[in-house]
Amino acid sequence: MNRQITKLAVASLILLAALIVATTYWQTWASAGLAEKQDNAIQRVAQFRIKRGLIRAADGTILATNVRRKVGGQTLYFRRYPTGRLFADLVGYSTQGRSRAGVEQSENAYLTSSNANLSTIFNKTIDRIKGVTITGNDLILSVRPSIQRLANQQLAGKCGAAVVMNPKTGKVYALASQPTYDPNLVENHFNLIKAPGAPCHPAAPLLNRATDGLFTPGSTFKVVTATAALDSHKFTPESTFYDPGYCIEYGKQVSNAASPDGPVESFGHPTLALGLQHSINSVFCNVGKALGAGTILEYMKKFGFYKDPPLETPANEKVPSGLYNGGRLFFPSHPATQVDPGRLAFGQERLAVTPLQMAMVASTIANGGVAMDPQVLNRVVDAGGHTVVRIGRSPRHCGGQSRPRLRAS
Template structure:
């Protein structure tokens, strides 16, 4: 049936209207799409170009070269040496376990290192290079290079590793570096991005840790182009970082090596100070350890051996160890009494072998006593009773003030780990720390360096240098930074009465050069190098009245841990002091027998710069000294004029 013309016209109008509406909608949509495309392609072009570059270009840090450390003469004591390592990038490797399995068939992988590496591969960004093995040989690197197509994501690299050519000689001073740990990061509020690089090494103890700010340097960066999987296609550019500063320490390499060897076999420490500048010429603690073991990652067995050693090789006894100074403290007590007018140079004290104070007997080391003694004889023969009397006259406050004036009870600002402050006790200190009042017996004990008094070998060496010069000599360890000389520790005048100081020095001279002196057996017979000193023996156990009645047991009859500490302080030459030396031998017995001979050898080595001629020793000692010199030369071959270690 044919549609009526009227109906056909109406249908045509409807179709036309719908077409117009649909066409208009399409045109509108296309217009909006065109506007959006223009917005994205023109207005937002720079932003999207940047996002594309970020997906295509990675910026990676370049670790800086760590600053080197030299001795005062330019010998290298901490350096960087090439080290081959194998790294892996997770995103490039694909199946990490499979690649590791292939790699292990080519080189031997340390299980501990591999576990750390696998943890880093899981936790770090996929494009972060993670060290799989360090210090691999050239042959192993060659095998990796040949098999690169079968090891996606694996790269053999050449890096730098820390090395300490003098081994244990500088372990306590320079310290060592090691990988950044979680504990290290916890101590830093906003850690440098360098520290987040896997296995990046920082100073852990000693100078390496305390001057990390100078030694680390500033990181560089490089821009690399990567593909969709993160594989590096090419390096676009690089900005080199800033190498760490080179440090020159005040230590004399040959002297440090000699002192370390001379202390071998003892639990001991020795410090040598330049009286003019305050430079630490040697600072050794025995026994020591090889810091290179820690750089590589010390084994559990080796670390346990260090911890279990009764001689305690890990602490730096020279600056951390604190000991009762014993009779080496007597110069402090004497000057406190003389300077404050509580005694004169001509005063004498009668020593019957003890002094009774508040109903208690304080004994002299010489049971029969010394008779009448003055300042000179009391120091020469180390009479205790004289100093008991000086303590009663002057009081602990004056003694404590003089101790600090001479450098005791002070924590020196040195870039070393745990520099001890020691203790020059006062009444206020005891009340605050012990909760009891000071009693007169405390002053009597302190007068001879016992009781609460504690000092370090470093402080004793400072005291000797101040007695020798009359100046506030202060120890210095860093001599220069990148060639720029650092301030010395020459010091100002102490303001002590020069006449009194002169008499104390004369008495110290007699200790080493008078036949009745406690260190006469360790004298130097060359007039130009005569030594002034003071012996000290500090008790580490209480001696009961019963033992005194039957006879005090000799140190040789006691277990090692119960024997007295042996000390000696000195300066030389007497007429023109160049060096001050302090030696402490833990549980060594007596200062005159255990510490003074060591100090004499060190003094001569420091003054001569090499093994001294035998004729500067007493004739009776020359055979023993000659044998010892030969043994020590064999023990330290790396100091025998090797110019290859010079900067």
């Protein structure tokens, strides 16, 4: 009899353990994944029982907080964004009807405290059993409201984006996109989100143009070409060129920019350094032909082109920079015959970039050729005020010793 009781007790313990493991897994470990399924109505409601962590700027300004409401006898938490439009494209939104965007989406696991580890799993399981409200972790971002306001002021009435980052650390101080929107309207007044009279078509205020908008870089790309030129040892900052005001490329005339009073500018015999300072198209057209498209493409990859920007934003809100053909990213298998090196050298030739990518290029030059991947997330802080994760970046070298010489020129 005792033997049978022992077997029954062991079997009961095994079943109980299996039940605890299964409950823990589905309620905690897999909860983040289930919550991502937009068609799961139960999960959509359940996620609002969690008191999401605050999102703060570097100076402590609250960018995202919670409003508690009673709905059908349940206590639910809805997001409110005190700074409105100021950080909308970066912070994004978290709503019941329209899911999430921005940092609210990419860092959802931290904000809901659903990033899985044994301690979190155990504590959350106990809290669920007790009916205690789950509180997420706070996020401290690197952005600074004063710089963000200035960036938005400079973009007012325009269609574009601005990124300000620290070349030494990669920390992003401002990431602005215009036209933008008020995230407080997304939940119940989505139809009011529009940009009447915007200078771009479509206005698309929900598009984060800093990471997901493609633009022709034009002369801003010349620093990439100059870097490749100096590293090739075919050129120095003192290398001279004949400049009649244009360059002949594939039988066509590529002109310099027009001077303020009208005629196309001609600089006689400028150096490479002068060509960069005055943005002389003919100089870079000739540099491009001498280097070849393959070399320029190689340096583009060193600067981070052809990869999604390494920033803590959702994958569906960022695109790689590079050559585009018919709306698709295009890396030529035979650059010598598929790409015009003269036009590529000064930022034309089907080249499309994000503002973030060009901010990364400028920061790399300013940092002496050492690239620091951009970051907007500084720290993750738990409900007790303790830092549980501190974010940092490792340096990445982009080539030879040309950047200090380029910066000096």
